[in-house]
Amino acid sequence: MPPRGNPRKSAPPVTITDQISALPDQMLHHVLSFLPVQAAVRTCVLARRWRHLWKSTTGLRIVGLDEDKYVKVQDIRKFMNHLLVLHERTHLGTVEIKFDHYDDDGDVRYVNLWTRFAMMCKVRALTLHILDDGYLALDDLPLVSRHLGTLDLQSVALRKSLLDFASCPALKDLKMNDCEINADRISSRSLKHLSITFCRSDSDCRVRISAPGLVSLKLEDFIGMTPSLEDMGLLEAACVNLGNGCKDVCLNYDSGVFCGANDDTCKNCVPISDDCSSNCVLLGGISSAKHLKLMSEIGKFVFTRDLEHCPAFSKLKTLVLNEYWCEAPDLDPLACILKNSPVLEKLTLQLFSEGPNHEVEMEGSYCCMERPSAISEHLNIVEVKCNVVDKRILKILRFLCAFNIRFNF
Structure with missing residues (x-):
């Protein structure tokens, strides 16, 4: 028989909500920073403890409530007016502003306002992505912050003053994707990592990139005249x-x-302008790198013209090239860069095919026992990747064999 008397009442179970509420304010502020701002504000109804926590979040994500769904600027303008008034001026770790559409100048003014609010709150990482077909124009004012370390921009129109980062001494990472660059110069002494992809410039002058402390660079599918790179002595890749x-x-x-x-019928192959600091557009600036990937569509003359003043790649360890470097009848571009890379250890040629899946992959190595060669004695791996071994590939293989590179078939 069960014992008589009232059994001791069991303690109520501790819910997940209670466990989260037991965390210190500083941690809850951090957790709320991962939520879209609308969801973060709605936590005020959970309990008295949560009523004002959203006002001190360490991050703002001004995006749709659904991670895969972006909202229009006009859908959130009124909400953000109230949020900016009520939010405390705490330091912000991250601010993300993401929209798939904006309608008018009013929307543009609001986005600029939110961006300046982030700077005022000493944001360390700022992301601004607009997925509209056009470019949202940011104010032509310099960014001033001793705290901004990361800037990620997409589909934004950038003008001269904003691309001078002299007043952002902590800026280390800059990404620009599908942006319109209306400036003649991008400059930063603190920048370590720079990525410019699918951006454009309609200027008749080259955009000059000055970042002497750069460690990594990605410049891909630029629309317009190829930017000119100034010396990057610390570049790794x-x-x-x-x-x-x-x-x-x-x-x-x-x-x-x-x-x-020298041909008057071609208006594009013109001498490098006198205002360039070197005779090269690209290769002079990146000649200190240890790892290079240099690709070009056929018919672009920048790399070939740079090779007329080919610098020494004195630190280069790995090099990836495509068929552009092998199109000349005597393969002079390939020969030139190999002769000027004295410590090269690995060469990869991706020929007439796009990766990562190539039908044919061959590996060769430098044989220094046969006779002296004009290329690096450190070259121990040569990869040739293609879809089919045709006459063009055989010509390149014969060329490499002349430099004592042997392939095992």
Whole structure:
């Protein structure tokens, strides 16, 4: 028989909500920073403890409530008016502003206001993504912050003053994707990592990039004249890909031969302007890198013209090239860069195919026992990746064999 008397009442179970509420305010502020701002504010109805926590979050995510759904700027303007008034001026770790559409100048003013609010709150990482077909124009005012370390921009129109980061001494990471660059210069002495992808410039002058402390660079599919790179003596790795949008096209290009600056019928192959600090557009600035990936569509003359003043790649360890470097009848571009890379250890040629899946992959190595060669004696791996071994590939293989590179078939 069960014992007589009232059994001791069991303690009520501790709910997950109670466990979260037991966390210190500082941790809850951090947790709320991962929520869209609308959801963070709605936590005020959970309990008395939560009523004002959202006002001190360490991050603002001004996006849709659903991670995969963005909202229009006009859908949140009124809400953000109240939020900016009530939110405490605490330091912000991250601010994300993401929209798929904006309608008018009023929307643009609001986005600029929210961006300046983030800077006023000493944000460390700022993301601004607009998924509209156009470009949202940010105010042509310099960013001033001793705290901003990361800036990630998409589909934004950037003008001269904003791209001078002299007043952002902590800026280390800058990403620009599908942006319109209306400036003649991008400059930062503190920048370590720079990524410029699918951006454009309609200027007749090259955008000059000055970032002497840069460690990694990605410049891919720039639309317009190829940007000019100033010396980057600390560079470790760079990927440069000149895509179809590059305007540096030789109008008389024929099977790897460029007309140069002496043919009046081509208005594109012109001498490098006198205001350039070196005779190179790209290669001079990245010549200190240890790892390079240099790709170009056929008919673009920048790399080939740079090779007329080819710098020494004295630290280069790994090099990835595509068929552009092998199109000239005598493969001079490939020979030139190999001869100027004295410590090269690995060469990869991705020929007439796009990765990562290549039908054919061959590996060779440098054989220094046969006779002296003009290329690096440290070259121990040569990879050739293609879809089919045709006459073009066989020509390149024969060329490499002349440099004592042997392949095992």
